[in-house]
Amino acid sequence: MNVDALRPEDEPSPEAYRAHIRELEARLEESEETLAAIRRGDFDAVVVEGPNHERLVYTLENADRPYRVLIEQIQEGAFTLGLDGTLLYCNRRLAIMLGEPQERLIGRCLRDFVREDTNLDALVQRAMSAPVRDEIELVAPDGAQRATVLSLSHFEGQGEQPLLCGILTDLTEQRRNMRALADAHARLQSESVERERVEEALRQSQKLEAVGQLTGGVAHDFNNLLTVIKSSTDLLKRPELPEERRRRYVEAISDTVDRAAKLTGQLLAFARRQALRPEVFDVGTSLLAVAEMLDSVTGARIIVDAQIPDAPCYIRADLSQFETALINMAVNARDAMGGQGTLTLRLLGGRPMPAIRGHAGSRCTFAAVSLSDTGIGIAPDVLPRIFEPFFTTKEIGKGTGLGLSQVFGFAKQSGGDVDVASKPGAGTTFTLYLPQVERAPEKADAGARDERHLEGASLCILVVEDNLDVGRFATQILEDLGHSTVWATNAEEALVEIEKVPFRFDAVFSDVVMPGMGGIALARALEQRLPDLPVVLTSGYSHVLAQEGVHGFDLIQKPYSVEELSRVLGKVAGRARIGARTR
16 A cells, blocks of 8 residues: 555655655755854854845854953953953943053053062963962052952963963952951940940949948947947946846847847848858748738738748758748838738749849749739839848838848848739739748757757856957856866867867867857867867858858857857757767
């Protein structure tokens, strides 16, 4: 069968397809050869047929025109260079940078426009093998210098004559901006230093004002106390003074000393310099006891509402200082309510401490103890100063201004903080944050009950005190109580006395602050040498105690009473004897 007889008459034959393909291949080969010739520069122009069968002529100049326009418009100086440094082409921007017309630059050496110490030949040689980038200084005809960055590389595909193409980037504006930034930075630094100087001067001024206020408050209160003591001692010197009046003056002196001790304690609490006696206790139980006490002393018109959860909440702090802080806050609340209103005591455990007065908070677990009143509130301009010592808005004689400063110092020294929220006319809430612990307080040793039987026993006490008046008075007190004493004026002398007869003493009563070895160092040394010998420390103030605590030793704060001294010495001596007996 003839296949061609079955094909439609208008459909090309396979031979026609093959002929058309050969024609296309020939035209493609011709195009490739023409393109190669154009690239080699064999033609001055190319004639092609347009879409409407018109003849289109493309010269090499026309083909390069877009690129020439681009080179002329860029903001960098562009050029081509011979191996001897001769400029073969340059754009308008380079002519401006060199300060010469374009037509006068062609054929001149670039070396004529750079600083004399520039090794242009070395840069050209390096550029033949790899692109070069370096900073050079251009020199204008008037002698002005211009910092630039030179980029130079080998120009490929240029026949037998090797050429280099280069770019010069002007750094004048960049350097100007950098100088402006440097000047601005210097001004900012100068302004910052001046601002810090002004702020420091302001802080010093505030410190001086606070010190002046503190000094005045301390002088005022202590002069009042000293007046009572001085008057009482003068009256006690009168002959034939009735016994009843003599007893009254002695009690006045004793009460005044107690008030002076409380005043110094409040000052040390604010400064976070008091020696705390931390212990683990249930906050809820203590808060409930304080609430019951407040309910009995605040008057019938003030309702005390204690909101305490059933679950125990333990903290480790100085119980006495904690209760004092609660009372100080409650007294302020009572005065703010004018003797009538509701005082709410609330305990929330397991709370993080928020940021307070610009200080970062903590995600650790805290017990939050809050006291809220329905009083007049605190004015916004007064609120930032309420924790300052001796600052008070109460009438003269109504308060010392040390209550809230004690709360602040106790909270900070215990690892917590105190926050306050108040709105005039809507009451005030103080919230005391203290670190919470999980373990319950340890049970007291059953043997401690036997200590009472030893409080009245005669003991041999080594007194270590560098102050002659205090040492003489302490030994007299102990001897009047029926004890025998040996007095050492420093820790080194005390160690010598103990070395003479190691088991001679029942207890050591030592001051903390002394020249040479201090009381804590002495106690530690005796703890290693004679672990059964009890040591009782005493101090009016010690930065070591404030920062590090008592290290497990018993402490009696100055001024101390005769009863307290006798009780503590009897207790520690009793513990030592019980411990020795059980071993």
